[in-house]
Amino acid sequence: MTVTSAVVAGEILMTCQVLIVGGGSAGLAAAVGASRSGAATTLVEREEFLGGMATGAMVGTVCGLHLRSEQHCRAVSEGFPRAFGDRLARLSGTEPMVWKEGLRFLPYLPASFADLCSALVEEEGINLLCGASIAGCAVDGDTIRSVSLADSAATRLSADTIVDCTGNAVVTALSGGRVIAPERRQASAIVFTMSGIKVMDPHVLRMMILRDVKRAARNGNGDAACERLSMVPGSCRDDCASFKLGLPIDCDDLDRVGRERVDRVVGFLTSGVAAFDQATLTSIAPLVGVRSGNRPWGRDRLTTEQVLGAMKCDDGVARGAWPVEFWDDRPGPQMTYFAADDYYEIPAGALRSSDFVNLYFAGKSFAASDDAIASARVIGTCLATGYAAGRMAACASIGRPQEEAVRGLRSELATVEEAG
Ligand SMILES: Cc1cc2nc3c(=O)[nH]c(=O)nc-3n(C[C@H](O)[C@H](O)[C@H](O)COP(=O)(O)OP(=O)(O)OC[C@H]3O[C@@H](n4cnc5c(N)ncnc54)[C@H](O)[C@@H]3O)c2cc1C
Numbered sequence: 001m002t003v004t005s006a007v008v009a010g011e012i013l014m015t016c017q018v019l020i021v022g023g024g025s026a027g028l029a030a031a032v033g034a035s036r037s038g039a040a041t042t043l044v045e046r047e048e049f050l051g052g053m054a055t056g057a058m059v060g061t062v063c064g065l066h067l068r069s070e071q072h073c074r075a076v077s078e079g080f081p082r083a084f085g086d087r088l089a090r091l092s093g094t095e096p097m098v099w100k101e102g103l104r105f106l107p108y109l110p111a112s113f114a115d116l117c118s119a120l121v122e123e124e125g126i127n128l129l130c131g132a133s134i135a136g137c138a139v140d141g142d143t144i145r146s147v148s149l150a151d152s153a154a155t156r157l158s159a160d161t162i163v164d165c166t167g168n169a170v171v172t173a174l175s176g177g178r179v180i181a182p183e184r185r186q187a188s189a190i191v192f193t194m195s196g197i198k199v200m201d202p203h204v205l206r207m208m209i210l211r212d213v214k215r216a217a218r219n220g221n222g223d224a225a226c227e228r229l230s231m232v233p234g235s236c237r238d239d240c241a242s243f244k245l246g247l248p249i250d251c252d253d254l255d256r257v258g259r260e261r262v263d264r265v266v267g268f269l270t271s272g273v274a275a276f277d278q279a280t281l282t283s284i285a286p287l288v289g290v291r292s293g294n295r296p297w298g299r300d301r302l303t304t305e306q307v308l309g310a311m312k313c314d315d316g317v318a319r320g321a322w323p324v325e326f327w328d329d330r331p332g333p334q335m336t337y338f339a340a341d342d343y344y345e346i347p348a349g350a351l352r353s354s355d356f357v358n359l360y361f362a363g364k365s366f367a368a369s370d371d372a373i374a375s376a377r378v379i380g381t382c383l384a385t386g387y388a389a390g391r392m393a394a395c396a397s398i399g400r401p402q403e404e405a406v407r408g409l410r411s412e413l414a415t416v417e418e419a420g
Contacts, residue, residue: 017159184328192266192283197239
């Protein structure tokens, strides 16, 4: 596989078959899918590291890899997400845990997630450009011909097909395609880690924090920011734990407000909650965690009814198993469940642009309703949609019919039980 580079009329022109924009969970999976399908693949990421929210926002648990079940721990599908999860668990020294209502998740170390992304880029022969932000697109009718970089307008990347994994429909918007803003935006959050905590039972610790936050509020010396504090499940290790702090939905400087609020909350915990009297702040996530963004128009659209009805379809290329989890200004998420031990399928057309013939998308931004995305945005499902979009984009770039990619993806998804 080769990615070529040439100087044409003063411009550097890099050419590949599949270009992936955004190196979060979805983009990494898309790059693996495209490269494994035999396409020369380039992955462009704005930050200096891979993983997006999973590493930069220190999310800490992979949801959506398993069916919801009180009885057993069963992968939602075979294929790339499962293999990624197994490898991540080994690297992090963790295993899947069960939470309320039979929900299962995999705790992980953000550094291990980043290492795994880098290892896969190396192993799969993916051409990686980190610290490079896409800022423009050249369009010819219904085809995106090339993209340009923010700090180097003279560098253009041209590809047969493009997969937009920016989490915000950036490529679609820059190309003049149709994007929809969420009707109901979700609250962002910032994650931080503390060490030197004296109580390591997560249930006891949670109760202590809740009790002291309520007591302070009753005594008139509380801080409303503390009411939106929750623990990252599975993060209690040695004397450390990670916490998620909800931020206001209407805020135009999330980074500044997030950091200010972490300072206030850490101050409250160390002075007001006994388990924290010797504790210190060890890290704040480099990126604020942004849950919702713009979404592109697709040839099909995943609806709320399809998610809640656990819909199956002939062109389903990825599976989702997480409930609709919506974070607004309240302290915890609003959960809407579909049947346990079941999953829904995401149709190929929801990952394919209706405006441009050579554009695909995946992750937390594809053609879906607000509630459907509130389920499909979890990392396990982002890995699944990313891998599927990468395979489909590669298939198109080497001139094979879309049905071939869909058939191949569907057979990869079949669980061992179904295959037997
Ligand atoms: C606070 C919070 C807690 C969460 N908790 C969980 C959880 O416990 N479990 C779970 O499974 N999921 C959780 N999620 C959801 C999950 O983390 C994200 O939805 C998922 O990681 C999104 O992956 P993605 O690849 O679609 O997008 P991202 O991870 O956002 O990746 C998009 C990438 O595109 C890059 N990019 C953007 N624009 C450009 C550009 N112009 N040029 C180049 N690159 C660009 C970005 O830098 C980024 O790396 C949480 C999310 C948040 C915010």
